Structures are given as structure tokens and as C-alpha cells.
Amino acid sequence: MPDNQIVMTSTDLLYVLALQRAPKIGDITAKKLIAHCGSARAVFEERPDRLRKIHGIGTYVTDNLRKAANLRDAERELRFVKDNGVGWWYFEDSDYPEGLRHCVDGPVLVFRSGAIDLKKKRMVSVVGTRRITTYGKYHCERLIAELAPWDPVIVSGFAYGVDITAQRAAISGGLQTVGCLAHGLNRMYPAAHKQYVKQVELHGGFLTDFWSDQGPDRENFLRRNRIIAGLSEATIVIESAEKGGGLVTADIAHSYDRDVFALPGRIGDKYSAGCNDLIKSQKAHMFTSVEDLVYVLGWHRDVDLPGKGSTGQEGVRVVQPRLFPDMDDTEKKIYGFLSERGKELLDSIALHCEMPVYKVSSALLTMEMKGVVRPLPGKLFEAVIS
Known part of the structure; x- marks a missing residue:
């Protein structure tokens, strides 16, 4: 049973889910409504004309808020959560991840599986290309090994390349690792990584703000990246071409005023171009060893x-x-x-x-x-x- 089940009843969760399901209500708008009304349930009980007095809340939102389909979908998702022992963090709970608490677009609700413990933990996100090179793999594994004395949680996206390299290295080094998913907890993408699921859940687990009916659609990966960036005090880009998801995550981390690091590479190397550009544009600190990160973050x-x-x-x-x-x-x-x-x-x-x-x-x-x-x-x- 999730730790926060004590402070959040099934009925509370039902209305949070229904609010998520309502059209044109994202995390920022949902938080605004909850702050105004006091709870997700109170949002549904408030008169539409009063809701429309809230800045940014228009007729479309209030007309679609109470549609029966929203509650039906929420009831179905609540059954999935209960039947599968899915844990969750609600943004007003004390155990909600501190890094996400300070992100304006942090998720209202985060689902989790495994044995994740983020209390008083240093957290570092490691991201990059899915086509990791020998150079990138060596330095990614070296990074995780050198981080071991500080016992951080290694956050990544459980994808091919840099992500899975970092998460496997974390497990080998006895560190906790968290995989942030771009889909619901009823599936695993990529399918080839199902072999690592139990290992990750024993040494951390998985987080997502997607429902069980949401698959790994392209746009979901961009939304997922804000969680990777928001959880951690630093994001490290191991390798990236001139465009890629790792650079998007770095940009998000930069917008959150978090430290970004990039592993430099040879001029002309395709999968070092993105990292070199981050360093050149001063959006990232140059990463050559863990001491660079320790110095900038002030770890002792x-x-x-x-x-x-x-x-x-x-x-x-x-x-x-x-x-x-x-x-x-x-x-x-x-x-x-x-x-x-x-x-x-x-x-x-x-x-x-x-x-x-x-x-x-x-x-x-x-x-x-x-x-x-x-x-x-x-x-x-x-x-x-x-």
C-alpha cells in the first residue's frame, strides 16, 4: 500500500484523476484550480461561474469538467492502481519528490513502482543518445563508478544507449536508480529491456505521470523529460548529436535553474556535437570527472x-x-x-x-x-x- 494512502483516500484520488482527464487541464491549470478550491473534489463541486473568475479558466474548461466520461475513466484507472499495487505521490504530500515540487509544470500525480526511496538523497540524471559509442559507454560507466562514494540516485529514461548503460552501471555499483517512463506502468518500452525491470525495481524503480491506457507515443517522451530534469539537482549529457532528447532534457533542466554537465568529445564526432554545443553556448559545465560535478554542486x-x-x-x-x-x-x-x-x-x-x-x-x-x-x-x- 502506498505510504501516502493514509493522507489521500480513494475518493480523493478519484477526483484528482478525473481532473487530469478533463480536456484542456494540464498540471499548471490543475494546481491553480486546486489551490483556489482547496481540493480536486472541491473543484467539481464549485459553481462554473465562480471557476471562470480564475485567470485562464474559460467556458470550454468549465463546460467539459463535469462530463460523466471523466469520472468513468478515473474509476477505471483507480481500479488499475488498486489491483496492481501501484504507488503514487500527490504534489501536496510531504513525500512528493522535492525536486519536482519546485517545477511549475511538475506533475500533479506521479505513479511509481519498485522500492524507490528519495528521502535525503542526492539525485543525478544521466541522459544522451540511444546510439552510444564505445567512448560514451566507457565514460558513462566511469561516471557512475566514481559517483558511488556519494551514494546518489541515478535517474534516466530506461531507453537504449546512454539511459540503460547508466542504470545498469548504477545497479552494478550498488546505487539506487529510477527509470522515468513515457507510458503507463502496465507496459514496458522498449520491450528488449523487460529483462532489466526486476533489477531496477529491486534497486529503485519506475516513475511516470501517464495512465495505463497511454502508450509510448512520440510526444510523450518530451513530456517525460521534464520529470527526468526536475527530479535531479544536476543533469549530465554523456553523448548527443546536434538534435536529440538528451538536449531537450538539458534545456528543461537549464530552465529549472538546475546545473547541466556535458561530456566533451572530438570535433567532428557526430554524437559529441550536441555536448560540445552545450559547452560552447555555456548551457553546460564541461564534465571530465566526478570532481567537476562535486565542486559545482558543493557536495562534501x-x-x-x-x-x-x-x-x-x-x-x-x-x-x-x-x-x-x-x-x-x-x-x-x-x-x-x-x-x-x-x-x-x-x-x-x-x-x-x-x-x-x-x-x-x-x-x-x-x-x-x-x-x-x-x-x-x-x-x-x-x-x-x-
């Missing part, structure tokens, strides 16, 4: 040591070196390699220690807190020799 990894109180300075990492720190086998292997080789890059450490990048990144963070390694400029690491 502060640590309070026992008996020491807080760090006292935001962004400063306090470590307490010990002569013989406890290290597990993974940390010992990395420490031994750095002791012999000196300064090394994350990728080099992973390669020579024969470990996934995300595992090395996580271990380095733990070792940094133990005071046995230190980060250096240029994304290098070295062992601290006692």
Missing part, C-alpha cells in the same frame, strides 16, 4: 571523528592516521600497490589491482578516512607511509 564528505566533534569547516576532511590501521584484503592490495608505485590514477589502480573502478573508488574513500591514502591534484592518489 565530512567526517566527525570520535572525541573530536565536528570538522568545524565545511568540506574539510579530517583523518586520523594510525601506525597500524585495520584494512581489509581489498584495501591492503591497493595500499601495497600505491606503496610501490607512488602516485597513481584511479583507473590505473583498478587496472593493476584487477578490480572494478567502483570498488576501488569506494575503498579509496574508506582508506582516506583511515588516513592511509591521500588524494592529490590531478585526480591522483598516494599511500601515506607511517
